[in-house]
Amino acid sequence: MGLNYIDVYQQNDKGIICDVSGLVNLDGYRPAFTVKKSLDGTPVIEKDGSASGLQISFNLTYEDTSIAAGNYIYDIVIDNSTNRYTVAQDDFTVLDSVKY
Secondary structure, three states, X not given: OOOOOEEEEOOOOEEEEEEOOOOOOOOOOEEEEEEEOOOOOOEEEEEEOEEEOOXXXXXXXXXXXXXXOEEEEEEEEEEOOOOEEXXXXXXXXXXXXXXX
């Protein structure tokens, strides 16, 4: 696990905040959050985020996290019509929930 790993309980909401460096601002960029079982797998979670200053936020809902418990990989990418940057990539773990 790297420094940016994310754990979430199955069928739970989760807020994710990511600070971006190396740019003046995020005007015109679209933040995207993607989770896959493997790098070449099919996305199991895809969310657009919002940006304020140099901070990106994503809100995962319990519907988003209603996937099988286990280990996945995620990335956060910002994109405009000219540039694309991968801001973070690390492990994403869905933990078994007692209730669900």
